[in-house]
Amino acid sequence: NAGVTQTPKFRVLKTGQSMTLLCAQDMNHEYMYWYRQDPGMGLRLIHYSVGEGTTAKGEVPDGYNVSRLKKQNFLLGLESAAPSQTSVYFCASSYSGGLAYGYTFGSGTRLTVV
Amino acid sequence: GQQVMQIPQYQHVQEGEDFTTYCNSSTTLSNIQWYKQRPGGHPVFLIQLVKSGEVKKQKRLTFQFGEAKKNSSLHITATQTTDVGTYFCAGPRSGGGADGLTFGKGTHLIIQP
Numbered sequence: 001n002a003g004v005t006q007t008p009k010f011r012v013l014k015t016g017q018s019m020t021l022l023c024a025q026d027m028n029h030e031y032m033y034w035y036r037q038d039p040g041m042g043l044r045l046i047h048y049s050v051g052e053g054t055t056a057k058g059e060v061p062d063g064y065n066v067s068r069l070k071k072q073n074f075l076l077g078l079e080s081a082a083p084s085q086t087s088v089y090f091c092a093s094s095y096s097g098g099l100a101y102g103y104t105f106g107s108g109t110r111l112t113v114v
Numbered sequence: 115g116q117q118v119m120q121i122p123q124y125q126h127v128q129e130g131e132d133f134t135t136y137c138n139s140s141t142t143l144s145n146i147q148w149y150k151q152r153p154g155g156h157p158v159f160l161i162q163l164v165k166s167g168e169v170k171k172q173k174r175l176t177f178q179f180g181e182a183k184k185n186s187s188l189h190i191t192a193t194q195t196t197d198v199g200t201y202f203c204a205g206p207r208s209g210g211g212a213d214g215l216t217f218g219k220g221t222h223l224i225i226q227p
Binding site for chain 1: 157158159
């Protein structure tokens, strides 16, 4: 099925460990986004990309890095995980920067840092 | 920076009652979008409003965009158990929206049968 696929779905990390979250979309979308969702905080933008080879910071970028080497993939990295990064991470993509068609979200990655 | 505020945070209704959530922006928006997230699920795009004073309907859902393009509302008529979830409004961080959307904190709709 066409859409946005996130891996892994669940992960438990120890403080200081690193990991990479993968987002893959097969809709040929130019724009891709990483959000985190915390109780009572809604969705907050971490990083985004407006095309292959480009990345930019969002509202809460500290502690995260991203890469978009291929148009269909957007990777989110945590170099040294902290308990404050315990969250649900959603990747989203859009055809036109969100106008008219909205975002298509992946099913999320639930990350716990202990 | 731009802020998008939603009220109420929680809404309990009896099945069959109506429901309304309100969204207010600190700045004028070029467009506003609405999303629904079922418990344990991911946000799903519902609709986009672009014009001042615009009203759009999707079956029992009515969406409005204010005349000043700073506020919006979602009204559900005769709620059903399938309407349970969190409803988010979102506006572009900048005029074009390519640099992401700012989401409200959402309204949790809880339906008692």
